[in-house]
Amino acid sequence: MKVTPQLDLRARDEDFINLNPLQTGGRTYPETRKAVSSYVDGYSVCDWCAGDLCSITKPGVQGMLGEISEFLGMEESILTNGCREAKYIVMHTMCRPGDTIVVDGNAHYSTLVAAERAGLNVVKTGGNTKPEYKVTPQSYREAIEKAKKEAGKPPKLTVLTHVDGSYGNLADAKAVADISREYGMPLLLNTAYSSGRMPVDGKKLGADFIACSGHKSWAAGGGNIGMLSSTGEYSEKIFRKSAGFKIKPLEILGCSTRGAQTLALMASLPHVKERVKKWGEEVEKARKVAKEFGKIGIDAYGETPRNHDIIFCHSEKLYEISQTHKKKNYFLYRELKERGIMGIKAGLTKQFKISTYRLNDLQIRHVIDSFKDIMETLG
């Protein structure tokens, strides 16, 4: 039997402090792991299929989606294969090929790729420049006006990255929603890095659609999963059923996450509801790290003070060390790994991202001390 190469077991989140911003919010709980193990087989969630995934009551998928809508201050939610798939659904439903949408300058690549797949023109907001890279509501007004002028009509959709994955900036969603409404444009809020970590109330923020990443920020696991929530005005359109198969939501081809990840989300949800209440503590941790890093020659790009656990680090000093170190630019990765810390991309020294999410005080202390130690020993 030919063994597919490199199927090593993974223990990064068990054996190390993992700082990878992509992964800290998707770390599973013991209950999540139990649920995934139990529902590991293909189509396990369909034992008691009621016609479509989102209507299943045993296990309680339908009830969970109701809870999620309430939790997000929205009216209706469906499961999607991920956050990017949720964004594509909104674009594919609300726009026609050739239409224009307005997107923030810090948008994740998947927002732009989703727009490209849907055949849309994208006008990006400007002004989000070094070192804070802030996206301002005013820049949306300018981008919408620009798009209007170019196309001769208002763009079809506003997309805002609630918290971007590069700088961890928290955008003023309410202000962008107000501007969007002024132009009669619905707002899609990409909460891949916010909902599930911090409180998000779609009603208060004025979002028409909320795209969520279950495996990035809701501690879901096993496979990728997302959620798309909508408010009354657009729910019927976005969640429309197939003409031929009246119970099948068209945009998820009937059923999306037909596996263990649905149960993972379900098992993690009670934890998620609790953890967002402690968001203030998470922000404090990030601020503490940013402050301590600042003292040793690692600056944080993005807004000051920090409002999120992602920190974009910039350090000329670490780069200088790499120039003479025998491991070259891999020295930082190796030094950190020796100290039980992973998640910074191997080879990066001058600029890298970390996330302090869900680290405890001892771990935070260890991360700060480790960087200090590396800088002092090698710098």
Add this chain to the structure above:
Amino acid sequence: MKVTPQLDLRARDEDFINLNPLQTGGRTYPETRKAVSSYVDGYSVCDWCAGDLCSITKPGVQGMLGEISEFLGMEESILTNGCREAKYIVMHTMCRPGDTIVVDGNAHYSTLVAAERAGLNVVKTGGNTKPEYKVTPQSYREAIEKAKKEAGKPPKLTVLTHVDGSYGNLADAKAVADISREYGMPLLLNTAYSSGRMPVDGKKLGADFIACSGHKSWAAGGGNIGMLSSTGEYSEKIFRKSAGFKIKPLEILGCSTRGAQTLALMASLPHVKERVKKWGEEVEKARKVAKEFGKIGIDAYGETPRNHDIIFCHSEKLYEISQTHKKKNYFLYRELKERGIMGIKAGLTKQFKISTYRLNDLQIRHVIDSFKDIMETLG
């Protein structure tokens, strides 16, 4: 903490003989479960991201896709969120809204829903009638001619369900491919119930695209996963990269199965490669059950003899029992459950589907004996 209701653990495949055709090919191996547990956290597969999922070499995603292409007799493969998502990708790439495609009369609903989402007109083949429900190559010629006449031009794509999920009929893919080629139409072969269970050689069959279901027939688990394979002529188009992000395959929005299911497929692949070699034994098992069932008043719809593990059962006798039984139409589900057998939808008696896939001889014997016993005791 509010506990989401009904999060019972699942043990259907551990404690019962499971006959659900949706699930027998997606039952995981011990190695699969180990891989899923190990990669359970969100974005676990991205530890050593090389820019996009399908290029990752640690773990060996790229190598696995090469193996899969070779295994399927195709040239290039990508991971998708499932088989239906793979079908949508082909339709979305090869057709424009308003175009017509030709689909077999036994097509799964997700084929039709994918076509609807892509804005396509569908002409179905006819003649697949009771009791064999066979789709003939000739019916494709008729459907293509009909579509041509209606639209004034040849349809854009032929879709064939290699083995359908209702009757388990094995279609003559080669003959349909030849007809399709005659009209200059590419053929998409839906192998949700064939590849991973039985040998499928895309080159021999003449398929231009093959859509696979990892969680249905390749023993992948954790979450849903599919594969889309293509041949030279169309590979570049179907696997085209984003214009703005040159390494991101556009149709999977950069990365599809960014979780444990990718590792599940990898862990199961060596088993899958071996098991397809024993496909003859699986067919024999199904034929034996169909034959024994025939003797006790349960007929099999679909082709005779059977060429697949799915059996569509029809029984007036079981229906008659349900009419006077105190558990009414739930009697069959309950009687079988008492005997350690599950997977037939609760409430069905007259018509139901089973799959004998991967049952051992003792289990096959027990299934036959159990039905006999139920019929004799209650009939």
